[in-house]
Amino acid sequence: MRRRLTRSAAPYGLIFPAGTWLLIFFAIPTVLMLSLSLQTGTVDTGFRMTWHFGEYGQAFSQYHTYFLRSLQYALVSTAIMLVVAYPLAYWIAFHGGRHKSTYLLLLLLPFFVSFVIRTVAWQFILSDEGLVLGTIKRWHLLPANFHVLATTTAVVAGIAYNYLPFMALPLYVSLEKIDRSVVEAAKDLYSNRRDVFLRVIVPLSGPGIFAGLLLTFVPAVGDYVNASILGGTNNTMIGNIIQTQFLVNADYPMASALSTILMGAMLIAIFAYARTLGTRDIQEYV
Amino acid sequence: MSAARTEELTPSPVFAPAPPTRRRRRWTRLVLPGYSALVILYLMTPIFMIILYGFNKTGHANRVTVSYRWQGFTLDWYRRLLEVPDLTAALKTSLLIAATSTVVATLLGTLVALALVRYRFRGRGVMDFTLFANIAAPEIVLGASLLALFVTLGVSRGLLTIFIAHVMFNIAYVTVTVRARLHGFDRSLEEAAQDLGAGPWTTFRRVTLPLIFPGILAAALLAFALSIDDFVITQFNAGQQTTFPLWVYGATRVGIPPQVFVMGTLIFLFGVGLAIANIVLQRRRVS
Numbered sequence: 001m002r003r004r005l006t007r008s009a010a011p012y013g014l015i016f017p018a019g020t021w022l023l024i025f026f027a028i029p030t031v032l033m034l035s036l037s038l039q040t041g042t043v044d045t046g047f048r049m050t051w052h053f054g055e056y057g058q059a060f061s062q063y064h065t066y067f068l069r070s071l072q073y074a075l076v077s078t079a080i081m082l083v084v085a086y087p088l089a090y091w092i093a094f095h096g097g098r099h100k101s102t103y104l105l106l107l108l109l110p111f112f113v114s115f116v117i118r119t120v121a122w123q124f125i126l127s128d129e130g131l132v133l134g135t136i137k138r139w140h141l142l143p144a145n146f147h148v149l150a151t152t153t154a155v156v157a158g159i160a161y162n163y164l165p166f167m168a169l170p171l172y173v174s175l176e177k178i179d180r181s182v183v184e185a186a187k188d189l190y191s192n193r194r195d196v197f198l199r200v201i202v203p204l205s206g207p208g209i210f211a212g213l214l215l216t217f218v219p220a221v222g223d224y225v226n227a228s229i230l231g232g233t234n235n236t237m238i239g240n241i242i243q244t245q246f247l248v249n250a251d252y253p254m255a256s257a258l259s260t261i262l263m264g265a266m267l268i269a270i271f272a273y274a275r276t277l278g279t280r281d282i283q284e285y286v
Numbered sequence: 287m288s289a290a291r292t293e294e295l296t297p298s299p300v301f302a303p304a305p306p307t308r309r310r311r312r313w314t315r316l317v318l319p320g321y322s323a324l325v326i327l328y329l330m331t332p333i334f335m336i337i338l339y340g341f342n343k344t345g346h347a348n349r350v351t352v353s354y355r356w357q358g359f360t361l362d363w364y365r366r367l368l369e370v371p372d373l374t375a376a377l378k379t380s381l382l383i384a385a386t387s388t389v390v391a392t393l394l395g396t397l398v399a400l401a402l403v404r405y406r407f408r409g410r411g412v413m414d415f416t417l418f419a420n421i422a423a424p425e426i427v428l429g430a431s432l433l434a435l436f437v438t439l440g441v442s443r444g445l446l447t448i449f450i451a452h453v454m455f456n457i458a459y460v461t462v463t464v465r466a467r468l469h470g471f472d473r474s475l476e477e478a479a480q481d482l483g484a485g486p487w488t489t490f491r492r493v494t495l496p497l498i499f500p501g502i503l504a505a506a507l508l509a510f511a512l513s514i515d516d517f518v519i520t521q522f523n524a525g526q527q528t529t530f531p532l533w534v535y536g537a538t539r540v541g542i543p544p545q546v547f548v549m550g551t552l553i554f555l556f557g558v559g560l561a562i563a564n565i566v567l568q569r570r571r572v573s
Binding site: 008010011012014015017018019021022024025026027028029030032033036047084085087088090091092095101103105106107108109110111112113114115116117118120121122123124125127128129130131134161164165214215218219221222223224225229239242243246247252255256259262263266270273274 | 318319321322325326328329330331332333335336338339354355356393394395397398400401402404405407409410413415416418419420422423424425426427428430431432433434435437438450451453454457458461511514515517518521522530531534535538542546547550553554557558561562565
């Protein structure tokens with residue numbers, strides 16, 4: 001009798017510390033941000049709950065261009081990542097041979113350099129006087145007024161670079177899992193190489209594609225590091241606005257409203273994903 | 287070549303592939319590896335840059351910031367690595383936070399992984415979804431909502447709040463990593479230990495722990511890397527404190543001292559060394 005009791009209590013004892021930590025510092029803050037967005041006041045006078053929904057109207061009317069821009073940048077860079085990463089993941093999974101783990105380590109190598117420093121390195125590469133662009137310009141292969149830094153191209157390329165491994169790894173995992181005999185079967189049934197790829201391999205790697213899209217699109221929408229290091233004044237994303245409102249202007253209600261909207265949109269995406277494909281899958285990919 | 291030969295030797299299958307496709311295949315065979323090599327090279331480009339710029343001379347005598355232009359090779363910055371006091375302090379803060387938050391997050395996350403793998407209990411699904419949401423949520427939202435909590439409670443931001451934030455985002459990663467290793471775990475080994483008279487604690491310490499230790503180590507490495515690298519969540523909860531990534535970000539506006547690239551290089555080499563050591567260790571265990 002006693003033994004059974006301790007057994008059923010054991011899992012709760014194990015998850016209690018982490019569960020409490022996540023409840024206080026992850027779950028509750030999310031709700032709190034919603035409440036903060038409905039308050040009014042300033043840092044000096046303090047904030048009071050007034051159920052003021054005005055921030056949301058203002059957030060949409062004043063900042064919709066930034067929301068749309070972030071969405072655009074994220075969509076374009078995610079599409080680029082999928083196109084760039086798929087052949088690579090395919091090659092490692094099907095032709096990597098004995099060196100698969102080496103290739104995977106190479107794929108992860110950029111993560112050993114800090115995210116900010118990686119982005120700064122791109123600033124150096126793309127700068128007008130930098131090693132790459134500066135040299136090309138000195139040879140007069142490009143017009144003098146050709147710039148990359150502080151343009152949309154630089155920001156989208158930066159995002160696509162920084163999150164590429166998050167796309168490539170889930171793709172690799174799902175391609176690796178494909179039963180080779182299914183591919184053989186398709187070939188035996190007179191499928192040509194194009195059909196094997198489009199009608200067998202791509203559909204079977206579907207979960208990996210979805211996981212990759214989610215794992216790159218979500219951080220890309222909220223990103224502000226690439227825009228502020230590589231972009232110009234015309235490339236401000238919604239992340240930059242939220243960051244400024246929170247940390248520079250201390251306009252907490254407005255900042256909270258903006259991030260609540262962002263989180264709401266993301267939650268819909270995450271929930272839709274969890275409903276259709278389950279949460280188990282994505283955990284295999286991270 | 288060898289493929290063609292085995293085909294000659296083995297009795298030819300009824301439906302042999304048509305010969306004309308073979309020539310085209312040989313040419314296309316180079317495309318995919320070549321492309322993959324290019325992508326990997328592209329991923330490496332910033333790393334080469336960071337290592338290279340750590341050796342770049344600077345033009346200005348007084349303002350010691352790295353210049354975009356290549357001015358010649360020097361080892362000065364390695365010799366004068368710790369001569370920017372703020373940067374050194376920021377790096378120390380980063381190491382301190384990474385070390386402490388890794389220990390706590392690894393402990394808490396491993397316990398959750400143990401609970402999720404071995405027990406079916408009410409609330410399992412909730413825990414699962416919480417971990418999933420924590421990983422899938424954008425960093426800026428995690429950072430901003432945690433700041434909302436501290437603002438509401440009137441907690442001033444500093445070392446402690448950074449530590450809290452880092453443990454918060456690392457727990458889920460630790461759990462997922464450890465759980466992946468626990469899946470192939472053979473329970474009969476534990477049962478054997480208990481049949482031989484070992485109590486639950488002894489069983490855990492002498493049988494379970496050694497078996498899952500590589501997983502815990504991998505999780506701790508991941509947590510350490512994520513912590514030392516984190517920018518967004520840290521920026522929201524740092525107050526006046528500066529960590530290494532925060533300092534570098536701030537310096538992009540005024541000019542970056544070459545020491546940043548040297549530190550970046552050293553952290554990179556350290557991480558790669560640990561990763562390789564981990565792989566070698568596991569290979570040895572398997573064989």
